[in-house]
Amino acid sequence: MTTIPDSHTDLLTRPLYAHLATIRPDGSPQANPMWFSWDGQHLLFTTSTTRQKYRNVSGDPRVAISVNDPDQPYRYLEVRGVVERIEPDPTGSEFAALADRYGLPLDGPPGDVGHRVVLVVTPTATSHQ
Structure with missing residues (x-):
């Protein structure tokens, strides 16, 4: 596992978009802005089994993220990694935790709660500026 540089850990602990x-199955990339959390070892994302990104990581678990500092736009962290596991989230608890982290009030679980999963990503390499 790759260590995140101390100088850039704040980009993972602040509620920024990655x-x-x-x-994709045809080998082309797909990139989307996402909510995420960092537990000190893994990046956690929530999605649903009906989304293309779920199908993508089910076929090829390699991923990359890029997060930039909104206060210093050329300061960034890129993390390359692998989806170590996909965990069911039938109550939407990870979605609720991320909604709280990003300041979105919820009136209950998301409408697609029955399809919710958590992508657990293990970093394998980083680059930063």
Whole structure:
């Protein structure tokens, strides 16, 4: 596992958006802005089994993220990694935790709660500026 540089850990602990890049079945990339959390070892994302990114990581678990500092736009962290596991989230608890982290009030679980999963990403390499 790759260690995140101390100088850039704040980019993972602040509620910033990460652009999550996955690999489509035809080999082309797909990137989307995503909510995420960092537990000190893994990046956690929530999605549903009906989304293309779920199908992408089910076929090829390699991913990359890029997060930039909104206060210093050229300061960034790129993390390359692998989806170590996909965990069911039938109550939407990870979605609720991320909604709280990003300041979105909820009136209950998301409408697609029956399809919710958590992507657990283990970093394998980083680059930063």
